Amino acid sequence: MLDPKKLRQSTQDVANNLARRGFQFxxxxxxxxxxxxxxxxxxxxxxxxxxxxxxxxxxxxxxxxxxxxxxxxxxxxxxxxxxxxxxxxxxxxxxxxxxxxGLPNLLSDRVPDGKNESDNEVIRSWGNKKEFSFPVKDHVELGSNLGLLDMDNAARISGSRFSVLRGNLASLQRALIQFMLDIHINEHGYEEFYVPFIVNSETLTGTSQLPKFESDLFKIESDKSLYLIPTAEVPLTNLFGDQIIDIDTLPRKLVAHTPCFRSEAGSYGKDTKGLIRQHQFEKVELVQISTPEKSFDALESLTSNAEQVLQKLELPYQVVSLSAGDIGFGSAFTYDLEVWLPGQNAYREISSCSLFGDFQARRMKARYKNPNTGNNEYLHTINGSGVAAGRALVAVLENYQQEDGTIKVPDALISYMNKKIID
RNA sequence: GGAGAGGUGGCAGAGCGGUUGAAUGCACUGGUCUUGAAAACCAGCAAGGGUUUGUAGCCCUUCGAGGGUUCGAAUCCCUCCCUCUCCGCCA
CATH class of the missing domain: 1.10.287.40 (Serine-tRNA synthetase, tRNA binding domain)
Structure with missing residues (x-):
């Protein structure tokens, strides 16, 4: 939510800012x-x-x-x-x-102009794309050929956009999750949380999934208004709702692994094949809570924390700054991490790191006492995937594939898998 | 699921129809005292909103949430949510 005072007093400025998104106020x-x-x-x-x-x-x-x-x-x-x-x-x-x-967040001045994702700005890229001496396969073909990815049974028992992983492939995803958690907890100073996967509508309003994007969510049949979480951002960030946080405890850094559930009703026809866009996927989520002065630094640190995962896995990626037309509803500024997928011959989003400013904090009343002014002021919230496990699995399959169709286990994961080859 | 108790300011805890936004204690902030600290004493200290150039005044709202009774509700009535204790069941 925007500051109502600002909305009243600088209405035209607000409208101009929102117009950059293509939003007409x-x-x-x-x-x-x-x-x-x-x-x-x-x-x-x-x-x-x-x-x-x-x-x-x-x-x-x-x-x-x-x-x-x-x-x-x-x-x-x-x-x-x-x-x-x-x-x-x-x-x-x-x-x-x-x-x-229903008003989206104000954009930071740093957000590049643009109508859609083609206007996103590449900030930096990391790693070298591997040269393959054989025709590369995509993850669906690789997983299916190994007998470890079963889309047919998933469709039969649940429907489209679900998947069943078997054996070493299921283990590989679990290894990725464990690996990511360990990095963030032990090397980056995040505190691990286990949170509910079902939340109420107030909680989803707090992080701004509701009321506007209800069709993206799975709602639970119940006399209460309950939903499956689309990301751990929702329960984690809302931990700070309705509170006045002691400034000495800031910044707070939280990490959680959860499944994520997305209905994505609007995206039919996009990425219908494979594991890229699923109704259910695993994700390790990073959240930081900071004072307004330090929130951009927090975003930079959170983004580099997510990048570390890809670097340790030696997966080539690029960091892009989302343009005004592509950035999310509640975000003031977003970096996407896009991992290289040889099977698609393209970079694909694997993490989205956003600074929300006080947008979410205002909705959920997450405040701290500013010792300089003596007032209760809104915190800033930052979150990002660190990273999406389902897509990381895709990236490992496609980047580490070998000519015989087996998958080399990335060095960083060998100790988690206790093997060097997935076959 | 059954039986009982309870939800009040940062915390603890009074109030149980009327000048109560709320006693008291703790915590916190400022002051006096002290070489310094502690103790003691004095003072201040809920949140949200409106109006306003205003962190000044003035005003409104809030005692789990939502309804109701009343000129007036933290206090009475109804519904819901949550917490605690005991019993049952269960991972």
Whole structure:
């Protein structure tokens, strides 16, 4: 959520910023709603003030045994006016809230202009793409030929966009997860968390998946409003909601491995084959909570923490800065890590590291006491994959494939796998 | 699932229809005292919002959440959520 004061006072600046995303903010209707809100709220407060005073007088008069019929009448009169005014106000307020929850975050000045992903800016690249002396296969072919990837059975028992991994392939994914967790916990100073995979709608509103992107989520059939998490970002970040954090505990660095569930209703036809886009996948997620001054540094450190995983696995990748047209709803600035996939002859996203500024913190009321001002101020939230395990598995298969169709185990994973070849 | 107890400020814990946003204690902040520290004493100290150039005033809201009764609710009624204890069941 954007700062409502800023929204009111610098409406045109906000609109200009949002326009970079291609988002059109209807200034006129927002301003007129706000004007009505202002008048109604002032009137409302005045009426309540009168009623409060009258009630107090009644209490005093009664204790003295005086007659109160006159003032009682006045008070009842006020209540009539108030009821009418209040229903109008609450209607306006809910309209304003609906608009505000639907506004994307303001972009950082560093976000490159652009309409879509083709305008993303490559910041740096790492590693050398391996030269293969034989025709490369993609991960589906590799996994299927080894008998370790079973898409048919997954489709039969669950549906499309699910997968079954067998034997060494299942172990390889688990090894990747364990490997990543170990790096972040032992080398990068993150604290490991185990969190619920089911969360309520308030939680998802806090991190801004709701109300706008409900169709991307799996909702649970229940009398409560519960959803499967689309990423560990949701429970982890919300740990700080409704709290005033002691500044001495900042920055906080959290890591969790969870499955992620995404309905992705809008993406049919994209990446239908293989493990790239699944309804369920494993991910190691990094979250940092910082003060506003240090949040860009936090993003840089979190991004380099994610990069370390790919470097240790010796997987070539590039870091791109998402353009205004491609960046996510709640993000002020995003680096994507794109890993090289020989089977697709392309770089594909394997991690997305975003700075949300106070956007999420405001929604979930995550604050800290700023000792300089003495005020409670909103924290900044940062998160990124460190990295997506399903896609890391794809990258290992395709980059470490050998002519005979077997897969060499990356050096970094040998101790986790206790073998050097997957066959 | 059955029986009971309870949810109040950063924490502990009073209040149980009326000038109570809320006693008291702890913690915290400032001051006095002290060579310094501790102790003692004095003072301040909830959150959110509106108005406003304003961290000044003034005003509104908030005692788990949502309804209701009332001129007036932390206090009474209803529904829900959560926590704790005991029993049952279970990984």
């Amino acid at each position: 209807d200034i006129d209707s927002y301003s007129s709603l706000n004007e009505s809100r202002k008048l109604l709220q002032i009137e409302n407060d005045n009426l309540k003030n009168k009623r409060n005073k009258a009630s107090k007088e009644i209490g005093i008069a009664k204790s003295k045994g005086e007659d109160v019929t006159e003032i009682l009448k006045l008070s009842e009169n006020i209540n009539g006016l108030l009821a009418n005014n209040e229903s109008k106000l609450s209607q306006i307020l809910s309209q304003i809230e609906f608009i505000e929850l």
